[in-house]
Amino acid sequence: MSTLSDMPSSSLDNGQGVIDPDVFFEQNKAPANLAEFEAKLEAFVSYHQAQKNRIVFITSGGTTIPLENNTVRFIDNFSSGTRGASSAEYFLRAGYAVVFMHRQFSLQPFHRHFVPHPHLNFLDYLQVTDNGAKVATAYEQQVKTVMTEYQQAKDTNRLLLLEFVTLPDYLFKLKSGTRILSGLQSQVMYYLAAAVSDFFIPSAKMNDHKIQSRDGGLTLTLDQVPKFLKPLVSVWASQSLIVSFKLETDEQLLVPKARQALESYGHQVVVANMLHTRKHTVTVITKSSEKVVSLSPEELASHVEIESRIIPQLVHIHDAWIDSGSTLA
Numbered sequence: 001m002s003t004l005s006d007m008p009s010s011s012l013d014n015g016q017g018v019i020d021p022d023v024f025f026e027q028n029k030a031p032a033n034l035a036e037f038e039a040k041l042e043a044f045v046s047y048h049q050a051q052k053n054r055i056v057f058i059t060s061g062g063t064t065i066p067l068e069n070n071t072v073r074f075i076d077n078f079s080s081g082t083r084g085a086s087s088a089e090y091f092l093r094a095g096y097a098v099v100f101m102h103r104q105f106s107l108q109p110f111h112r113h114f115v116p117h118p119h120l121n122f123l124d125y126l127q128v129t130d131n132g133a134k135v136a137t138a139y140e141q142q143v144k145t146v147m148t149e150y151q152q153a154k155d156t157n158r159l160l161l162l163e164f165v166t167l168p169d170y171l172f173k174l175k176s177g178t179r180i181l182s183g184l185q186s187q188v189m190y191y192l193a194a195a196v197s198d199f200f201i202p203s204a205k206m207n208d209h210k211i212q213s214r215d216g217g218l219t220l221t222l223d224q225v226p227k228f229l230k231p232l233v234s235v236w237a238s239q240s241l242i243v244s245f246k247l248e249t250d251e252q253l254l255v256p257k258a259r260q261a262l263e264s265y266g267h268q269v270v271v272a273n274m275l276h277t278r279k280h281t282v283t284v285i286t287k288s289s290e291k292v293v294s295l296s297p298e299e300l301a302s303h304v305e306i307e308s309r310i311i312p313q314l315v316h317i318h319d320a321w322i323d324s325g326s327t328l329a
């Protein structure tokens with residue numbers, strides 16, 4: 001049987017496999033495209049800083065956990081990126097410049113209205129004409145509506161798409177992003193909707209090459225991912241408004257765990273949601289308030305999106321944060 005569990009455990013962990021966030025960055029390799037990520041973000045931030053625009057930094061989609069350094073196999077999670085992609089559109093409507101840091105190939109703002117679709121693929125939206133090709137008549141109106149907003153976001157340079165794939169990729173970019181955005185202080189909101197793994201295999205403990213099946217079954221031991229919200233809130237982005245998400249499958253745990261997160265990390269907002277009801281019910285929790293936001297069956301049937309209710313509330317909380325450095329207004 002192959003096993004990764006007999007490899008040396010980190011020398012700087014707490015004895016239970018939980019390492020300090022700083023140690024994580026020493027023990028894992030920065031993504032190869034970090035410099036490119038930073039250059040794009042720096043240009044975007046300096047443009048919006050000059051315009052005095054608010055920026056929301058959205059994370060969206062799931063992180064992967066590679067099982068080999070030359071990765072053939074990895075652990076993934078369910079997140080499709082709907083929450084992040086739809087929220088980006090409502091933040092744009094609210095006047096924000098949006099950094100959309102998403103899992104590669106997960107849903108993107110605007111594109112999400114067309115692909116993936118259960119019955120249509122990209123080419124089904126097109127039709128051949130005498131001179132070339134155009135949007136098929138049946139979809140012209142829908143394409144026009146979505147394109148108008150998309151074009152406006154592009155023309156005003158208010159949407160920056162950035163990608164991650166693995167957990168280290170995500171964490172290096174998030175940390176770097178907070179450094180680049182730090183000059184905007186309270187003008188920035190972090191909207192951390194990505195489904196980030198709680199467990200991973202550090203690079204030093206991973207097989208370098210493809211795990212072989214010749215020895216039968218495979219036993220994996222995963223380390224706990226350090227609690228990055230702590231340095232994010234207290235050091236990396238201490239002046240900004242931080243909205244984290246809490247996902248549970250046991251209703252009894254949801255609000256207590258969301259409140260525990262607020263207590264432990266000291267940030268401003270947790271949006272709590274259940275796996276199976278996340279598209280129509282969430283609870284927006286601050287230290288002094290708890291508000292259930294939900295859609296009626298009629299609203300759901302007429303394609304109202306819950307993000308259209310969540311974002312205005314967060315904008316309101318951000319207004320107060322900018323005015324008084326508090327969420328209590």
Ligand code: PAZ
Nearest residue numbers: 079080081082083193195245246247
């Ligand atoms: O990406 P999606 O729309 O399928 O799901 C959104 C979500 C459930 C990942 C998000 O709302 C969320 O709760 N993110 C944090 C997950 C966590 O607790 O790790």
